[in-house]
Amino acid sequence: MNTTFALPVPSTSGSLEQYIQAVNSIPMLTPEQETELATRFQQENDLEAARQMVLSHLRVVVSVSRGYAGYGLQQADLIQEGNIGLMKAVKRFEPGRGVRLFSFAIHWIKAEIHEFILRNWRLVRIATTKPQRKLFFNLRSMKSGFSALSEQEAKSIAEDLGVKPEEVREMEIRMTGQDVSLLADSDDEDSYAPIDWLADSHSEPTRALERRAFDMLQSEGLEYALSTLDPRSRRIVEARWLADDSGATLHELAAEFGVSAERIRQIEAKALSKMKAALSEGVVLDN
Numbered sequence: 001m002n003t004t005f006a007l008p009v010p011s012t013s014g015s016l017e018q019y020i021q022a023v024n025s026i027p028m029l030t031p032e033q034e035t036e037l038a039t040r041f042q043q044e045n046d047l048e049a050a051r052q053m054v055l056s057h058l059r060v061v062v063s064v065s066r067g068y069a070g071y072g073l074q075q076a077d078l079i080q081e082g083n084i085g086l087m088k089a090v091k092r093f094e095p096g097r098g099v100r101l102f103s104f105a106i107h108w109i110k111a112e113i114h115e116f117i118l119r120n121w122r123l124v125r126i127a128t129t130k131p132q133r134k135l136f137f138n139l140r141s142m143k144s145g146f147s148a149l150s151e152q153e154a155k156s157i158a159e160d161l162g163v164k165p166e167e168v169r170e171m172e173i174r175m176t177g178q179d180v181s182l183l184a185d186s187d188d189e190d191s192y193a194p195i196d197w198l199a200d201s202h203s204e205p206t207r208a209l210e211r212r213a214f215d216m217l218q219s220e221g222l223e224y225a226l227s228t229l230d231p232r233s234r235r236i237v238e239a240r241w242l243a244d245d246s247g248a249t250l251h252e253l254a255a256e257f258g259v260s261a262e263r264i265r266q267i268e269a270k271a272l273s274k275m276k277a278a279l280s281e282g283v284v285l286d287n
Helices: 016-024 031-044 047-056 058-071 075-092 100-121 129-143 149-160 165-176 207-226 231-241 250-257 261-280
Strands: none
Touching: 016 058, 016 075, 016 100, 016 165, 031 231, 047 058, 047 075, 058 075, 058 100, 075 261, 129 149, 129 165, 149 165, 165 250, 207 231, 207 261, 231 250, 250 261
16 A cells, blocks of 8 residues: 655745755655655556655755855755756655665765866866866865975875876866956066066957957847747846856745746746857847
8 A cells, every 4th residue: 555755845936044954844754654655666667756756855955055165156056956967866766775865865865066066167067087087076175284295295196086186286277266357556767577487369250250240149149049039038047147146046036926946947948049050050130
């Protein structure tokens, strides 16, 4: 006989703090409950059983997401991506293997968050291979302090992660590098600064044409691409990517439109794809 466990459903509206409080109030399943639900889902495709397994482990996603706070991304977005990983884990979970869903889901949650960070963090363009990705996500914890890595430390980390020492040093520079002033620190005529070694290409004809095309793309092209969207999609894109501040989160927009955060993510992805197609067609005012 199937058993239904009363689990409260966290609201997708309201603040992130309210969401976290809600998921933390949901009790974890006992081993017996977990086995029953997983068996029902696996053998009978019982979606209600899958839903209860997901709900009871939302707190795990919140906990994992806190470990990725140093990458400049909204925690709400990290949680949303982690929830996708959790759903994938529930779909693939086999109770007969003697492993708890908690332990099995960690891998899928982290994998989904990793992919999200790599898609959205501009400085990680070099992290294209599996060893490089492992380097990116482990370098901070493997460093002994805040000072720069020594040659021996870089070599040791490189050996552990299967990359080259120069890749370790380059990744460290990308992740911890600070801005360097182009101007000299003094007015001494004999002093030099990085700006003194830069060529002035401002008036070069090809650069001028590139600037004109880029400015046109940023104005007419972007406005045209936005005009191809329906009002809701345009509002989501502008709030997420064109706002002056850090941009709205998926949960904030979900509350505004009265839908789930996952639905907002789907609308956003479709809108960005449509804008990309519009821009690639070259439909820009030709002055």
